[in-house]
Amino acid sequence: MKSNSPDPVRVYAPGRTARHEAAFEWVFTSVLKLHWSWEDSLERYLEDDRDIRCHYGASSDLPGIEFLADGLLSELGQNRGDPPSVQGEKADLFAAVFWMGSRMEEHFDGVPRDEHGRFDPSGSIPMRKGWLSQPICELWSFQIGRRLLGEKAWSGHVHRLQSAFRVEATLDVDSAYAFLGKGLYRTLGAAARDVVRFNWRHLKRRLQALLGLIEDPYNTYALASGLHKEHGIQVRWFFLLAQFGPHDKGLPASSSRLAKLMRGLEEEDGDQVHWHPGHDAAYNEDALRREHRAFEGIMGRPPLASRQHYLRMEPTESRRRLLALGIREDHTEGHAKFTGFRGGFARQRRWYDLEAEALTDLYIFPFAAMDATFLRHLKVRPEDVPGEVVRLADAARETGGTLRLLWHNESLASEGQWQGWGGVYPAVLNAVC
Secondary structure, three states: OOOOOOOOEEEEOOOOOHHHHHHHHHHHHHHOOOOEEEOOOHHHHHHOOOOEEEEEOOOOOOOOEEEOOOOHHHOOOOOOOOOOOOOOOOOOHHHHHHHHHOOHHHHOOOOOEOOOOOEOOOOOHHHHHOOOOOOHHHHHHHHHHHHHHOHHHHHHHHHHHHOOOEEEEEEEEOOOOOOOOOOHHHHHHHHHHHHHOOOHHHHHHHHHHHOOOOOOOOOOHHHHHHHHHHHOOEEEEEEEOOOOOOOOOOOOOOOHHHHHHHHHHHHOOOOEEEEEOOOHHHOOHHHHHHHHHHHHHHHOOOOOEEOOHHHOOOOOHHHHHHHHOOOOEEOOOOOOOOOOOOOOOOOOEEEEEOOOOEEEEEEEOOOOEEHHHHHHHOOOOHHHHHHHHHHHHHHHHHHOOEEEEEEEHHHHOOOHHHOOOOOHHHHHHHHHO
16 A cells, blocks of 8 residues: 655755754654655765655756755854845745754844843844744745645645644643642741731631641642543643742742642643753752752652743753753743744754754753733733634644643632633633644
8 A cells, every 4th residue: 555655855965064954854854744864975866766856055957856055054153143035036944944943043142131031032033024923934844845745745745744733731830839838937927928918818818728728729730630631632740849039939849748749640640740940040050950859859750851940041051951961851942921933833843052053852842822921921811812822723733733831830720910810721721622
């Protein structure tokens, strides 16, 4: 029986560099799911015509599909502030995919950053060009695929690609409980603060939760697990284990209550439990290693996936440190200030280290929408959030990518700043699943 998959593809690209390796892997493997290989011998490329042939940056009189090269993939050690052309005779979509997917724009000194050191995308090229609202690298890859395979073969293949669309839930646990497990000194200090502020209702609820008379409001794990099972979607939990500080206010890593929760989610519910490096750990290697040891002590295994707290990281060093600790999945790619596809992808891809000019074994898993973005930055009303997420889902569905959501256990509670948000997450899942 003849396979429905397209014929294998052979690529001839003289002067191939690590940038070529990344761009073609992202396009052909990550997005187009093609069987392909490099052909370094011009003689073999010319003689063997059994496969689909294409050449990049080579002589225009060679057989096979020609793709022009604008030079970016050969410019090792050099970064450009502007992307390659994506339209017209000089278009180089492979180079554009590399420029966007490597986040080259974010590596320049002096780029705008916010109070947490995060890249500010407000005036970025993807924002100005409207690329952020869609997985633009995957759309460019589809253009390449259509030209490479031809309309007849492409029509069947694109349907298979698009049918792979799915929704994945990821939940960050910055504070596992509102009142429980904080330790004696923090609990007494919080109670004293309630008294000073005459917040008698909050103090009453705190005491009731501590005495077991009511459920802790942040204990939304059963609710979330039920929703995920109802919709048949995969979920990953990311737990903060940082030392207490201005931006790290979770339960202490020594908390037996926290350990029981983390183990229970993985053992009883079958969910995936991962690591959420703290705010300081983005720049402090000692803190990063301390938290890594804490996770291993709790779970009895090292973490394989992580997401930075506050999405805070240095462009290169943070991911290098994660790799050195054995992390194989980084789920940090996404903006705090805006929704969308920060690196142009809805699918996972391998991270390219621009400073080392090397494709690494760390996979980037992008997310497209975060609850805190809608609340704090975009100021979207709770009832309007599902519609905003649907637009992102439609964009990911067009290429068969994955819509990853970043939510917090706290926002399911309708507590404090999240008042009125309790029904948002269920509504979002109903809208996109």
